[in-house]
Amino acid sequence: MKVAVLGVGLIGGSIGMAARQRFGAAVVGFDPDAGTAAEAEAAGAVDAAAKSVEAACGDADVVFCAAPVGALVDLVPAALAAAGDDAVVTDVGSTKREIVTALASEERFIGGHPLAGAETAGLAGARSELFDGARWYLTPTERSSGLLYDRLQRLVAGLGARPEAIDADAHDRLMARISHLPHVFANALVEGADADDARVPEAGPSLRDATRVAGANPAIWADIYASNREALAESIDEAIARLEAAAKLIRSGDMEALGDWQAQAGESRRALLETSAGAGPLRELRVLMPNRPGSMAELALALGRAGVNIEDMALHPAQDMSSGAVTLWIAGDDAADRAAELARELGHIVTAEH
Amino acid sequence: MKVAVLGVGLIGGSIGMAARQRFGAAVVGFDPDAGTAAEAEAAGAVDAAAKSVEAACGDADVVFCAAPVGALVDLVPAALAAAGDDAVVTDVGSTKREIVTALASEERFIGGHPLAGAETAGLAGARSELFDGARWYLTPTERSSGLLYDRLQRLVAGLGARPEAIDADAHDRLMARISHLPHVFANALVEGADADDARVPEAGPSLRDATRVAGANPAIWADIYASNREALAESIDEAIARLEAAAKLIRSGDMEALGDWQAQAGESRRALLETSAGAGPLRELRVLMPNRPGSMAELALALGRAGVNIEDMALHPAQDMSSGAVTLWIAGDDAADRAAELARELGHIVTAEH
Numbered sequence: 043m044k045v046a047v048l049g050v051g052l053i054g055g056s057i058g059m060a061a062r063q064r065f066g067a068a069v070v071g072f073d074p075d076a077g078t079a080a081e082a083e084a085a086g087a088v089d090a091a092a093k094s095v096e097a098a099c100g101d102a103d104v105v106f107c108a109a110p111v112g113a114l115v116d117l118v119p120a121a122l123a124a125a126g127d128d129a130v131v132t133d134v135g136s137t138k139r140e141i142v143t144a145l146a147s148e149e150r151f152i153g154g155h156p157l158a159g160a161e162t163a164g165l166a167g168a169r170s171e172l173f174d175g176a177r178w179y180l181t182p183t184e185r186s187s188g189l190l191y192d193r194l195q196r197l198v199a200g201l202g203a204r205p206e207a208i209d210a211d212a213h214d215r216l217m218a219r220i221s222h223l224p225h226v227f228a229n230a231l232v233e234g235a236d237a238d239d240a241r242v243p244e245a246g247p248s249l250r251d252a253t254r255v256a257g258a259n260p261a262i263w264a265d266i267y268a269s270n271r272e273a274l275a276e277s278i279d280e281a282i283a284r285l286e287a288a289a290k291l292i293r294s295g296d297m298e299a300l301g302d303w304q305a306q307a308g309e310s311r312r313a314l315l316e317t318s319a320g321a322g323p324l325r326e327l328r329v330l331m332p333n334r335p336g337s338m339a340e341l342a343l344a345l346g347r348a349g350v351n352i353e354d355m356a357l358h359p360a361q362d363m364s365s366g367a368v369t370l371w372i373a374g375d376d377a378a379d380r381a382a383e384l385a386r387e388l389g390h391i392v393t394a395e396h
Numbered sequence: 397m398k399v400a401v402l403g404v405g406l407i408g409g410s411i412g413m414a415a416r417q418r419f420g421a422a423v424v425g426f427d428p429d430a431g432t433a434a435e436a437e438a439a440g441a442v443d444a445a446a447k448s449v450e451a452a453c454g455d456a457d458v459v460f461c462a463a464p465v466g467a468l469v470d471l472v473p474a475a476l477a478a479a480g481d482d483a484v485v486t487d488v489g490s491t492k493r494e495i496v497t498a499l500a501s502e503e504r505f506i507g508g509h510p511l512a513g514a515e516t517a518g519l520a521g522a523r524s525e526l527f528d529g530a531r532w533y534l535t536p537t538e539r540s541s542g543l544l545y546d547r548l549q550r551l552v553a554g555l556g557a558r559p560e561a562i563d564a565d566a567h568d569r570l571m572a573r574i575s576h577l578p579h580v581f582a583n584a585l586v587e588g589a590d591a592d593d594a595r596v597p598e599a600g601p602s603l604r605d606a607t608r609v610a611g612a613n614p615a616i617w618a619d620i621y622a623s624n625r626e627a628l629a630e631s632i633d634e635a636i637a638r639l640e641a642a643a644k645l646i647r648s649g650d651m652e653a654l655g656d657w658q659a660q661a662g663e664s665r666r667a668l669l670e671t672s673a674g675a676g677p678l679r680e681l682r683v684l685m686p687n688r689p690g691s692m693a694e695l696a697l698a699l700g701r702a703g704v705n706i707e708d709m710a711l712h713p714a715q716d717m718s719s720g721a722v723t724l725w726i727a728g729d730d731a732a733d734r735a736a737e738l739a740r741e742l743g744h745i746v747t748a749e750h
Contacts, residue, residue, distance in 0.1 A: 219588050219589050220602075221603065223585065223588065224585060224603050224606040224607075226639065227639075228661070228665075229642065229658070229661035230581075230635055230642060231577065231581060232661055232665045233638050233660075234573050234577065234634060234635055235574055235664070248575050248578040248582075248609045249575065249668070250668075251578075251606070252578040252582065253665055254602070255602045257658055257659065257660070257662025257665050260655045260656075260658035260659040260662065261655060263654075263655075264654035265651070267658075268654060275647045278642060278643040279643060284587050284588060285584050285632050285635065285639070288580050292622075292625045292629050293625055293629045294625075295622045297619070297622055298618075300617075300618035300622060301618040304612070304621075305611065307582070307586055307610045307611035308610065308612070310589070310611065311586045312611075314586055314603070314607065
């Protein structure tokens with residue numbers, strides 16, 4: 043397996059280390075900063091530092107574009123131009139709709155987003171275990187090659203992550219709610235706290251915690267806000283509606299309703315923290331499906347929408363390539379039953395459910 | 397010094413321990429739960445457990461009502477009825493306007509609110525150093541006795557806290573912004589995150605941090621929301637206006653303006669975390685003022701509004717009680733100069749500025 047990593051900061055460097063150490067991949071790294079590329083080689087993050095995107099991608103099986111969101115719009119097309127016809131090109135950007143829409147006709151591009159590390163951190167923090175247990179979203183489309191998706195998701199799993207397919211729009215709406223909106227809220231809180239007197243330094247832990255991410259790296263976050271502007275602005279609108287309802291409830295002074303509201307928020311918080319991992323022993327499903335672009339993405343997305351996590355998968359094309367089988371490993375009986383049901387609803391045959 | 401503590405949970409118990417250990421006060425404790433009162437005695441939080449509010453307050457110099465906000469509306473009047481004519485009665489509730497307004501004619505009541513601990517925690521966490529370095533707001537009014545205010549603020553300082561006078565309305569608006577609004581935001585975030593799918597357990601650290609206080613103790617928080625409903629609802633309205641502006645900015649996709657907004661939030665966050673403590677060596681100011689109710693409160697409030705912290709103070713009434721002098725200790729030259737200026741603006745004579 044030959045892997046190219048474009049951008050060897052925290053995420054790119056960690057991809058290189060994990061790929062080299064865990065399955066002996068040959069990793070070539072490129073970085074716009076030649077010094078950083080050399081450091082990555084010295085640190086064992088890559089086998090060799092390339093002098094250009096073209097040199098890095100030439101004979102790669104998988105290309106990771108590990109640059110901030112704002113740089114991907116140029117970097118990914120360059121990688122696609124440089125990579126071979128049967129290479130898969132992915133990225134690690136925090137928003138997906140913009141880049142996926144721009145490259146909708148490219149069957150070799152599958153967007154990605156690991157929920158680990160940060161685009162802003164440097165190579166010094168890179169480590170092979172960065173992705174262990176972390177969700178890694180992949181955004182295949184109906185044009186995506188099933189074979190390339192399979193290769194990419196197995197590689198991501200091999201890095202220690204838990205890959206999950208998700209529609210790019212759904213991804214961005216999800217990130218708006220669970221990541222970008224908290225940043226906007228943090229900004230709005232510090233703006234208000236800062237407004238009018240010298241006493242605010244006495245702020246207690248609730249404000250400190252709630253504003254931890256306020257004003258995080260402006261260059262990076264301007265990119266994220268702009269590239270996810272539709273979903274994020276909608277999330278803000280929805281949040282405003284909830285705050286208006288809260289203000290109305292608080293003005294009413296209705297103690298019982300206030301207590302119920304608070305209790306419900308506590309329930310939601312507990313639900314939020316319950317992890318979906320460790321749901322039970324792995325079950326194995328064999329699914330027969332037509333070997334056409336999109337069928338793998340369709341199944342993976344259906345499972346993703348249902349909250350069923352694919353812990354691992356393997357694709358077995360038939361000799362004549364007219365059909366194929368995919369083996370899925372799903373944690374927990376309920377999730378596995380649901381996955382089998384969804385596959386059957388899509389018209390596939392499920393032959394083995396251990 | 398005889399101290400009564402009504403309610404011996406975390407805060408009441410810690411007051412008792414600190415008062416006993418640090419200046420040998422005789423502490424009597426009352427708790428509606430007789431078992432808790434006995435535990436407080438066994439733990440050394442009080443010298444003796446009283447069987448009633450009346451028994452606890454009878455000959456106390458200072459009475460601390462250390463109960464949740466919802467219980468204070470009954471407890472404080474009971475304490476005032478039981479306490480002597482020259483006792484000062486205070487509370488530790490998180491909101492102040494409601495109770496201070498209700499008792500506006502009582503010169504013996506001075507509201508209080510230490511920014512330490514939580515009303516919900518029990519005696520087991522009580523410790524004499526709970527208040528060390530913590531802000532402790534006091535809300536004297538024009539009816540408050542200067543002598544009683546002086547006694548209370550010195551006692552609070554003796555517990556290790558940093559007393560600061562603040563108008564009850566200003567206190568509640570401040571708490572709305574720095575404590576209650578973050579709780580409302582946390583609730584609004586978990587409500588949104590919980591809304592529509594099973595993926596949210598993958599929530600990253602920004603959402604976890606931002607929602608840490610979501611759904612905190614419903615009984616306590618329904619009280620706080622209700623008792624601070626005006627100021628809190630106004631804070632929510634203001635926050636909504638900021639979020640509307642943020643949504644508009646994000647929809648514009650204006651990268652430069654987004655970067656500026658993010659950078660400004662970062663500045664606000666840094667300002668928020670700069671502590672006002674350690675501003676310089678203590679300076680001593682002697683202020684001559686008429687010995688009438690309200691003059692001490694007026695000065696303390698003026699300093700509080702200007703962000704000048706009184707690290708310590710001592711009151712020296714003239715023999716004929718027609719006038720008095722107060723010595724103030726202020727940290728830092730700038731703050732001390734400002735305090736002297738404010739005292740002069742109020743018509744007082746400032747005789748010593750070391």
